[in-house]
Amino acid sequence: MNANPVSTAESTHNLTLFVAGDAPRSQRARANLAAALARLGLDPATTREIDLTADPAQTLAFGIFATPALLRIRTAGEPEVLYGDLSEGPALERFLVLHEPRLDA
């Protein structure tokens, strides 16, 4: 596990967690993402959260229709999505590590 924080300048708006208020799955996703970021030494500040129940227009704007969902916009602008409460650690870590540039990479 790498504890080095991710550069804020590189990763701002790179990860977006879409949740539905405090629904159980959304709560679990928040917790699971935070834990994974910590395990991987990634900066939690690179992740923003959008509550679709509070701002439903964002659902249409981002095209995210299942919650919770973790969205990453690649450098080329292509979106990448991981649906679910992020309870499967290996899948989440692959999603974060394979594409997330790390400071020590």
Added chain:
Amino acid sequence: MTEAAEGLVKRATGISGLDQMTQGGLPAAGGTLILGRPASGKTVLALQILALAIARGEGAVFVSFEESRRQVLRDAASFSWWHHLHDEQRFELIDARPTPGARVSGEFDLDGLLAAVGFCVERTGAHWLVFDGIDQLLRRQQDALMASDQIHGLSNWCEERDLTLILTGKLSEHSLAPTHLEGIEFLLPSVFIISTTLVSNQLSRRFRIAKYRGSAHITDEVAMLIDNDGMHFPYAIRPTAAAGPAPNERISTGIRRLDEVLEGGFYRGSTSLISGQPGTAKTTLSGSVAAAAAARGERTLFISFDEQQAPVVRNLASVGIALGEPIAAGLIQFHAREAWDGLVEAHYHALQQLIHSFEPDCLIIDPISALLKADGADSAQIAIERVLSTTRARGITTLLTSLGTQTDPTSEATLSHASTLADTWLVLGYNVRGGERNRSLSVVKSRGSAHSNQVRELILTRQGIDLAEVYEYGTEVLMGTARMQKENEEAINRRLKRLEDDQHQRALEQRIEQAVAEAERLRLELQALEEERSAREHSAQRHEREVINRRQPLASKSEHE
């Protein structure tokens, strides 16, 4: 909205056949699952329901999990109602396709989606919500039970908001359960199944209400058609039964002697069948009926499965039947159809639409037996029965023709069931005698008429159609040249007999004249005889008196002496 007797509130779809089958529409608050294989028409049916709702001023939201917004609108553009889906005030189309390459980590739900849908429902004032192909999203749930839980939640969410929810789902190949959505058919109040089969290379769609909880409904599997106006359920619409007494009015067939045989023609509003082999003048008689109707100022819908309009009009003109003018005047509407060009239900639907739009007084289908050659002919009898139910309910005088074979001129009439349904049945045929083929006509049945069962000769001339008087020769009815020869012989015999009679009469008259003259002569002779006798007697008396007178003086003299 309509409230069924049992209290279930329904919302009409505006698709008449579907509303008849569901007896009022879909549950006003709750979900309906439409299941079918790819290309069965699930999405079109859902879009049509929304378009018709928007046309009525209602709002609607369509959530697509399979196609982009552009694809959905492009698919709808081929239908007559497409423009309603461009009403931005009342319609929202959400492209909810999962992001390509998206992966899953744990459970997810539809709460975010429902938040967005709620936002759109509020904006459009929607009462209708469609989730099209939600299996594309929910199949990503690792636990199948989760998917059904999501649908259950969705249905409840719609019920709370008085939203009519339509879900489309794919039917698996070998079962009636939806793929990726196992068990959701038990959660929703109504389930419709669209099945597709290939019938002689033509796609045949069938629709069935598998379940409609809390509501009476038609459970039959019925044909479902798609045309430019969208979905149709032709057999779901049951014609209203004819009300009131049957008309007693007779209408002419355009053939005077046939009218006489039928005691004045066909009954108005009745059904007649003309069956016979090819070339026996079925179309010609049909044309005569159409022309006669036009002459009365009535409208005729002429459906031809055999020929196009131009050759029919030309051929009928050659026997003195003019259809060109009444067609131009709009009194006769001629529609040529090809039997192979559609399933039976498609022909039936087209017929019903033509009857509905043209509102004819008279309907001619030439020949109705063509439906037996159309694909899906197993429903031909149903189609014919329903067409006739419609015409009877509307008081339309109907004439059907039917092909027969040489060995059995009535075969297809019987197969098509039309002979049983018809009030009047005319059979045309050929009478071959003396190297000559002549058309014949006989009345097999004519309900309500004391008709003759004699076979008659049907004569086509440039001046029109006629029936020859019956000419019996032994047990046969003579036709054509044989009939004419026999008629000529009879005429000659009648003339000879008349001459003979005249001669005999004259002879008798002469003999009477001679007798009268002889009587006069004898009377004169008698008179002369009587006069002669009288004179002779008078003379004898005078002579006797003279003798007496001469004798008396002598006697007196002798006494004195």
